[in-house]
Amino acid sequence: MKFNLLKPPKGVDVETWRDIATLWFAMAYGLGPRSYSLIWSKLDELYEAKGLYDDPSAEAPTLDELYDIISKELRRDRRIPFDVLNIYQKTLDRLKFFTRDKFKKLFCAKDSIDVGELLKGKGVAIIEAGELADIHKPFLLGLLAIACFYYRKFNGASDIPELIVMEEAHQIAFDVTKSQIAGMLNITEGIFDRIASESAEYNQYLVMIAQYPSILGDGVRKNTGLLVTFKLVLGYRYREDLTMIVRMLARDSKMDHGEVLRFLARLPIGWSTVRKMRTFDLIETEPVLVKWGYLEIRPPKDNRISK
Numbered sequence: 657m658k659f660n661l662l663k664p665p666k667g668v669d670v671e672t673w674r675d676i677a678t679l680w681f682a683m684a685y686g687l688g689p690r691s692y693s694l695i696w697s698k699l700d701e702l703y704e705a706k707g708l709y710d711d712p713s714a715e716a717p718t719l720d721e722l723y724d725i726i727s728k729e730l731r732r733d734r735r736i737p738f739d740v741l742n743i744y745q746k747t748l749d750r751l752k753f754f755t756r757d758k759f760k761k762l763f764c765a766k767d768s769i770d771v772g773e774l775l776k777g778k779g780v781a782i783i784e785a786g787e788l789a790d791i792h793k794p795f796l797l798g799l800l801a802i803a804c805f806y807y808r809k810f811n812g813a814s815d816i817p818e819l820i821v822m823e824e825a826h827q828i829a830f831d832v833t834k835s836q837i838a839g840m841l842n843i844t845e846g847i848f849d850r851i852a853s854e855s856a857e858y859n860q861y862l863v864m865i866a867q868y869p870s871i872l873g874d875g876v877r878k879n880t881g882l883l884v885t886f887k888l889v890l891g892y893r894y895r896e897d898l899t900m901i902v903r904m905l906a907r908d909s910k911m912d913h914g915e916v917l918r919f920l921a922r923l924p925i926g927w928s929t930v931r932k933m934r935t936f937d938l939i940e941t942e943p944v945l946v947k948w949g950y951l952e953i954r955p956p957k958d959n960r961i962s963k
Contacts, residue, residue, distance in 0.1 A: 657783065658761070660768035661796070662699065663716035665803045667772075667811040670708045674699055676802060680847065683832065684795035685750040688840050690743045698725050718764035719754035726751070753792065763796070771803040772811070775818060790827060798828040798848075805851045808858035818860040825864035826871040833874065849875020870896040877904075883931045883943075887923040905931060905943050926950060 664673035678699055682692040702717035702725065703709060730736070730744045753759050774781045783800065785793060801820055808814060822828060829848035832838040838846075852862055852875055861881075866872055877900075885901055888894070898917060906916045920929065931943040 658765035658768050659763060659800065660716055660718055660765060661763055661799055662702075662718060662722070663768050663770075664708070664712060665771045665807040665810075668803075668806045669810065670703060670712050673806070674703055676806070676847070677799065679841070679843075680799050680802065681750070681795060682841065683835070683837060683843070684798060685791075686837055687746060687750065688743075688837060691747045692841060694726065694743060694747055695722070698722060698729075701725065715766065716768075718766075719751060720760055720764045723748060723751040723755050771800070771807050775804060775807060775814065778816065793824070793827050794830070797822070801828065802847055802851070805855055805858075805860065808855070808860050813858040814860060816859070819863055820855075820860065821863040821865065823865045824867070826866040826868040829862075829864060829873055829876050830871050831873045845875060846873040849873045849879075852876045852879040868894075868897055870900045881932070881934045883933055884928050884946075885920060885930075886928045887925070888917070888920045890917060890921050905929060 662677055664670050674696070678692060678696045681687070681695060682689075687695075699717070699722060702721060706717055707714045708716060726744065726748060730741075730748070736744070754763055783797070785797060788796070801822060804818075804820055808818070829846070829852075832843050832846040832849075838844075848862075852873075855862060862876075864872060864876060864880075869877070883904055885905065888898060888901065890898070901920070902916050923929075926948050928946055928948065929943045930946045932940050935941055
């Protein structure tokens with residue numbers, strides 16, 4: 657799948673997508689406000705040069721073109737202060753990933769897929785990151801999920817419920833309030849916190865699968881409609897996750913924490929506790945024990961995939 661990350665999804669306001677793509681790039685790659693301003697200004701120039709503000713269907717710029725325009729400006733101005741040089745170099749170091757080999761082929765292609773094609777009709781679309789390095793997952797997979805939300809926000813709700821399932825969600829929908837970069841960019845609410853609170857309006861729902869749930873954004877946890885907890889591993893390094901889960905499950909976390917933890921640590925494979933978080937009935941908010949059916953799936957062979 658070829659996906660141009662700078663191409664606004666069909667129907668989405670160009671200026672809105674420019675701001676979102678710039679902000680998420682700076683957040684995901686740990687860049688500060690000056691790098692954000694640099695990327696924003698150059699991306700704005702590219703959008704203007706490509707004519708996207710007048711015609712949103714025009715050819716969109718790519719990340720390698722963004723790298724080129726910043727690199728050329730740096731080479732043109734030799735008398736640049738050291739602190740400014742550092743900002744340029746940090747920004748170029750992150751963008752350089754998208755000027756090489758597979759990244760350029762997949763994420764800087766002119767024949768990019770529109771996210772609306774993934775959401776069109778019935779069916780299941782699986783996007784496997786494979787051996788993608790963890791440093792890239794927040795930006796690439798996160799921006800794809802963000803694109804799905806904004807596509808629905810600008811084009812209307814889906815006729816059928818849409819589920820966006822995010823595995824290793826703690827790497828993408830992390831709590832921005834714990835990030836120093838977020839404070840520098842004056843961000844008080846994460847984009848996924850907003851999606852979690854608004855997506856149901858567009859018949860779109862998030863399914864977060866996380867091994868470290870305490871890292872998830874506060875807004876994501878607050879808007880959880882169904883909490884499913886499988887076997888937990890007891891250990892000092894997981895104390896924040898254990899404390900959070902116990903508080904969300906137990907009536908009195910101070911009195912029940914020991915028993916609840918021991919119970920969750922002994923759950924067999926395929927068993928979990930499930931708690932409904934959104935209901936008008938007080939009894940229905942109590943957690944229940946659920947045994948999930950085992951589904952054995954054999955990987956498809958190459959000849960079947962080719963057909």
